[in-house]
Amino acid sequence: MQIIRTIQALRTELSRVTSKGMGPIGFVPTMGYLHEGHGSLLERARMECGTVVLSIFVNPIQFGPGEDFETYPRDEARDLHIAEEKGVDIAFLPTMEEMYPQPVKTKVAVSELTTLLCGASRPGHFDGVTTVVNKLFNIVKPHYAYFGMKDAQQVAVIQQMVTDLNLEVQVIPCPLVREQDGLAMSSRNVYLSPEERRQALSLSQALSAALEGITKGSLRTAPEVQEHLRSVISKAPLAQIDYAEVLLFPQLQAVSDDATLSSLSETVILAVAVKFGKTRLIDNVLYQPKAGV
Amino acid sequence: MQIIRTIQALRTELSRVTSKGMGPIGFVPTMGYLHEGHGSLLERARMECGTVVLSIFVNPIQFGPGEDFETYPRDEARDLHIAEEKGVDIAFLPTMEEMYPQPVKTKVAVSELTTLLCGASRPGHFDGVTTVVNKLFNIVKPHYAYFGMKDAQQVAVIQQMVTDLNLEVQVIPCPLVREQDGLAMSSRNVYLSPEERRQALSLSQALSAALEGITKGSLRTAPEVQEHLRSVISKAPLAQIDYAEVLLFPQLQAVSDDATLSSLSETVILAVAVKFGKTRLIDNVLYQPKAGV
CATH class of the missing domain: 3.30.1300.10 (Pantoate-beta-alanine ligase, C-terminal domain)
Structure with a gap:
């Protein structure tokens, strides 16, 4: 497994992969602190794709004021160990500087679908999600992108963005994974x-x-x-x-x-x-x- | 010159072009009714690119209420004649249905740069521009995209979008072209x-x-x-x-x-x-x- 931290290095490696016909590219974007829910996405990507890319990036612009951006759990060593076990080819761990070298002025926003449920309690949250996922799609250019149905609204919103903006990626919603007693993994x-x-x-x-x-x-x-x-x-x-x-x-x-x-x-x-x-x-x-x- | 009216047919043709190594792909997005300003963009693209794609689409979502969407001048036959003369390889003329099969819920919006000049007098205009250009970039996947400096603010806004969203296209601003007496062509x-x-x-x-x-x-x-x-x-x-x-x-x-x-x-x-x-x-x-x- 390669650990890549810059966009340029990732693009170079993905060009190499593509030119060698090692596709399709499967992509699992995450904020890290991986659990079996993420694991199931990686397994599915591994089954369906020639190259599996995992990204780990705690995206500040999807957290509201007073939310848990600073305290969001992080454990890079453990995440990389899980990624390795799941057969990930490329773990992409960009820094903040790499993703937002300057304050981002461009926002990708989906209307209607984002006004209710989590969108109502977390204003701006989904704009942050669609903006960073759009950036990641432009960087990774995956054929398939895997998302857990735990965040069902997120799946619907991202699918809408992909359709509306003519992105060529196929969004694959994957089943929510629960602890043995039923608690949704998070x-x-x-x-x-x-x-x-x-x-x-x-x-x-x-x-x-x-x-x-x-x-x-x-x-x-x-x-x-x-x-x-x-x-x-x-x-x-x-x-x-x-x-x-x-x-x-x-x-x-x-x-x-x-x-x-x-x-x-x-x-x-x-x-x-x-x-x-x-x-x-x-x-x-x-x-x-x-x-x- | 090929005249293509659907996204699917364009993608198929561009795959063929790419697999044959007929790149780089140069793209000139327009609303048609071509004049020598557009002509200069096409000439520059022709010089620099293996495949030149021209799009003609009068984009409704960049017109405000009471603006001239309905009356915007259109002359497809004349445009295609000019395109042919300038050496365009693919003229992409999507229908409204093709670009907006359902009302678009996703908006790509650039802040700050869009609040003054034309953005102040035409609220929402630039959101319509960045959204359609983002769609077109995702469809055409050009290496180079050519824009006239007549719309200098548009150039700045699109460059900002490209940078912020990690799009891989290179935006090429081209000089404004004037009539002999000095009037900017439009x-x-x-x-x-x-x-x-x-x-x-x-x-x-x-x-x-x-x-x-x-x-x-x-x-x-x-x-x-x-x-x-x-x-x-x-x-x-x-x-x-x-x-x-x-x-x-x-x-x-x-x-x-x-x-x-x-x-x-x-x-x-x-x-x-x-x-x-x-x-x-x-x-x-x-x-x-x-x-x-």
Whole structure:
């Protein structure tokens, strides 16, 4: 595995790779502190691509004021060890100076999809994400880019950017990976105290109970599901609910209040965000009404 | 010359060109109604590139409400004749449906550089320009892209986008081309009545008089030059001045009011925008204080 820290060196190496026909290029952009969720993306890329590029860059412009940019967990040695194990060919670890040699004046922004869910609580967050992902796509020029469905809204937003701007990369959404007890894997889970960690199970429990309720018919409409999610999660005394929503996916549009979810022809996402102290966790499940038809 | 109207067909042809080593690819994006200004860009591209791509697309999202999108002059047959003469290899003429199959939710926006000059009078204009140029760059993937200095602010804005987003294209600014009497060439000149056309000479006359004044020492500071530009142009009774500015180029930052222009170490732009009836004309000259040193 090559460890590359400059854009120029990466471009040179990728030209070499391309000229030798060692494609397609698969790309997994991350902020590091890798867990098995990232691992699953790397494994999928390894299976499908001739060259696998992992980037690790904690991107300041996607953090809002008062968010955890400074304290975001970092462990380069451990990340590189995991990357090596997963068969990564190139680990790209640019410095801040390399990615933002001067304050960036150009912003890539997706509207509509970014106004709700995490976009509502984290203004500017998705502009930071699309801008850095656009830069990374321009640098790496991947054929395939792998993103976890843990950040389902991010997947929808990036797919919209790729479509709108005629980028040639194919975005591959990959399943969310959970701990054995159901907690969605996240680099931010390390922030949780033991008691918060226990109560954080309320997210996945609420989602799977809601999914079961829809399937069995005890929960029929979006408002019923939302109410159910809130009531399960709020049993955890430390949980402060940010949102609990039911939307069409990937459009992220509202489902009409009286529609029977199990009769819809489109995919629906049940998405929650909950704060435990300063730690904000997100989780979601997709419901495909016609999957069983 | 090939005439291509779909993105897919263009990509196929460009792959063929690239695989045959017929690069580098030179790109001249335009809104058509070609004049000798465009012609000079095509000639330069022809000299420097193995494959020359011209695009003609009147981009709706860079026109504001009440601007001239509907009436913008179009003459495809004449444009294609000129393109052929200039040695263009591929003329890309996408339809609206092809460029915007659905309303575009993604915007590429450059801040600061776009708040003054034409950006101040045409809010959203440059976002429309950077968004469509970003799309076209992603489609054509040119090595070189040629832009006329007639739209000097556009050149600065696009260069900023390219730098910030790590696009690999090299932006080549090309000299503004004038009619024999000095009027800057523009597709919009056809809008002018004979009397407006006569009075439109005030722009280039004011700029060259100002340049002479700076060189000879009769005009010393930015406010003096601005005042001079305004006084010359306002002698044309039909002229409504939008702006007459002196700024650092390409930063587009103010020159301090008491600085002696001829002593600066940076390039300065003298830029004017003037309306004649509904027709808005722009013109500019660069002043390089140390050019003669």
